Amino acid sequence: MKIGISLNNIRFSYGKNDVIKNVDLEISNREIVSLVGPNGAGKTTLLKLMGGLLNPSHGKVYVMGKQIGEISPRSRARIVSTVPQNPRVPQNLKLSEFVMLGRNAHLSLTQWESNEDIQIVKEALEVTDTLNLKDRHLGKISGGELQRGMLALALAQESPVMLLDEPTSNLDLSHQSKMMSLIANSHESRVGPTIIGIHDLTLAARYSNRMILVSEGKVFADGTPEEVLTPANIKEAYGAEVAIIPHPEGGSPVVLPVFNSYPQTK
Amino acid sequence: MSEHAPRLRSNHEKSWKFPWLRISLGIFGTIVCCLVAASIGSVGINPNSTLLIALSRVPMIDISQTWPDSWDTILWKLRFPRIILAFIVGASLSVSGATFQGLFRNPLADPYLIGVASGASLGATVVFLTGIPFIYGGISILPIASFTGGLIAVFVAYGIAVRSSSTRLTTLILAGVAIGSFTTAISSLLMLRSDPDLRVVLSWIMGGFIKAQWNHSLFLIPYLLPGFILTFAYSRILNTMQLDEEYASSLGVNIERTKKILILVATMMTAAVVSFSGLIGFVGLVAPHIVRLIWDSDFRTLIPMAAIVGGCFLVIADLIARTILSPGEIPVGIVTALCGAPFFIYLLLRNRQNTT
Structure with a gap:
């Protein structure tokens, strides 16, 4: 499998704030990857680093074999498209x-x-x-x-590579799945990987074949949605109690909040 | 889906083909406007004769003279050079206004309001009053001095706007007004400290074309024509830059390089005309907005049509300036401010409605 995106020991900081701390990743060309994690974990920053819109303070980002921060905006745009x-x-x-x-x-x-x-x-x-x-x-x-x-x-x-940041954030239920299937279809017509930064874990699990969970600027878990979405991982990364069940259609993991860990309202 | 296809095609052609029709219409309008303006004045000449007199000097056209010699002199020595200079100045101020509006994503930007013109005029005043020779080693110092002044002003104004966290829309204008007052104060101070005959400088500062000559226009062309062509070439990129900076960058726009080039070009165009016409405000604001109201805000229409509308606007403003208190004249800057300031207020109010 050819490597579409590789991040070697990436660090990034805004001023004194370390947003990304030592991230190593390799994403191959055929993968649809969902990038998940709590607010402020560094999802958007990681996507901007992959898109060459930010340059890492340390380490190198290669996209389709090119060091993405070092090439002209025009050549960069012909390699990566970004949906902000x-x-x-x-x-x-x-x-x-x-x-x-x-x-x-x-x-x-x-x-x-x-x-x-x-x-x-x-x-x-x-x-x-x-x-x-x-x-x-x-x-x-x-x-x-x-x-x-x-x-x-x-x-x-x-462009072969597509990066999307919260493409379903403003959408209602039916438009969310419509959007995700459009993204999945477009992936088939491109040679590079698709990376989706997304909040909705169940939706992410349904449409991606790899999931990367980031927390506090590091990769916390990386694997298939089934491997990443475990109650222990979610508890550690989000601080939330969840239960996980297989989807009645297709069997992808569905994340459910566990209500009795919070004060009852009803 | 298939029945949509032809409609899409025809619609796209409107958007993405060279706007020949609009430009030809504009050029025709310009000719009419200039001929009418040339016909009116202390000596009235009918527009037909004006047209014939204009054509009589075109090579290969033979027209027997049916008009008094004095008309020929009035038109070719006084009115034509003045109208052409006014047109060129108006066109340049409008194109640089449209460019600043696009670059700063600020519909209120205008070379006068953001301090570029005042900075340029300070540069020129320094040359006027300190006795630096106008021409040094074969190079005219005046436009270089006003260019430097204008460039410093725009960078200070933009620097303040970027640094302040509040809405950049008004900060840029406020910074520009502050810089404008500051540089104008320094210009005034320099004038008070200098020789007693200030009329030359004063009438220049007020803005006007009383002393317009053919060689003024000829001198300006080499500065303005390349600037105009470059700006027009950048119009698709200016369209793209109306998105967020990061978004535009992800679409392949080299933001920093584009900004540098276009700020230099727009400032050069402003500075060059300011060194001949003095301070004329609001042209760069009014003309691009008229174009946006009539046609659309695509920079490929906006840049050429703003040049045409701005040129005609200044020709008409100058016509009013020289005829309204005939035989006396008022500075053309007063006329443009009387039209432009209310228009600016209208834009301010309209923009507030859009953002809330």
Whole structure:
């Protein structure tokens, strides 16, 4: 298996705060990895380090064989696409124009979008089921539609590696699973790995084949969802009592809070 | 899905093809606007004759003279050079205004309001008053001095805006206003300490085209044309930069390099025109917003159309400045401020509605 992303002894700090402490990871090309962990554990920072948007204070990050922080933003964008968490987007931009920004890395300074680029954008809109929204302004679509639009933009970028930060955070139940299956489908059409930073452990377990649990800037557990999601690991990383049962369909682990560890309200 | 395909195609063509139609319409409007402006003044000339007089000097066109010689002199020596200079200055201020708005993601940015113009004017005042030769070793010092002044001002204003944690939208303007007052005070101080004949400097500071000559425009072209072309080339990247900086960077935009290049270019364009026209405020604010209201905020439309609208706006403002108190003149900066300041307040109120 070819290695898509490798992090060698990575450290990162904001000022004096060590956010990431000695992380070593290797992610191979065919993996869908969910990055889980409590708030402030360093999920977003790890994703930004993998995307080359931050440079580690120590250690090296390789993505598809390139040291990602050292190459130009343009070459970087052709290797990794990033779906950020709650970015600020211009309200008066049409969705199709927004998705076309994904083609930026493929166009030179004086080049204009060709019919081929237009076709790629159209396909990305179609795949994410947003073609009917193409003329809507970003200020006039829902959070879920914007999330799908951001996925379409990342698809139009045509990079082998995709990093997503909380792609389901603003979505209701049906849109959550729709989003995750869109991500899983897009993974099939790319050669590189997909890394999803996500809060919802049950959803993560259902759609990924590897799970990395980070806690306090370190990798706490790494393996299949079944291996990582144990009551002991969750108790240690989150400080929460949980019970874990297999999903009635498919058998992936389902994480349930144990209520009697908290004061009863009813 | 398939019935959507042709519609998508036609729509996309509007967005992503060179805006020929808009630009041709704009150029036609510009010609009409300039001819009308040239016809009005202390000596009235009918627009037909103005057109003929303008065409009579075009090579290969032969028009027999049916007008008095004085008209020819008035137009070619006084009004045409003045109108062309006003157009060039307005176009440059608008393009640099649109660029600053895009770079700082701030719809209120304007070369005058963020202190660039005042900084540039301080640089020029220093040259005017300290007796540094205007031309040194074959190089004109004036634009270099105003460029330096403008550049220092924009970096200080932007530095303050980035450092302060509150909303950058207003901080940038506040910092710019503070820098503007500061540099204007220094300019005034320099003027008080200098020779008694201040009229030259004063009339220049107030902004105007009374002394406009053909060679002013010729001198400006080599500074402005490359600046304009470079800014237009960067318009797709300016579109991308309307996203969060990190998002734009992940899409392949080299944020730091783009900022450096475009700040240099926009400041150069402002400084070059300030050294000939003095301080003219609000053009860089009004014109780009008119374009946004009429067409859209895509920088590929915005940059060329802001140049056209801004140029015409200043031609009309200058027409008002030289005719409203005829035979006297008022500084054109007063006219643009009278239109621009209320417009600025309108934008402030509208932006507040958008963010709350």
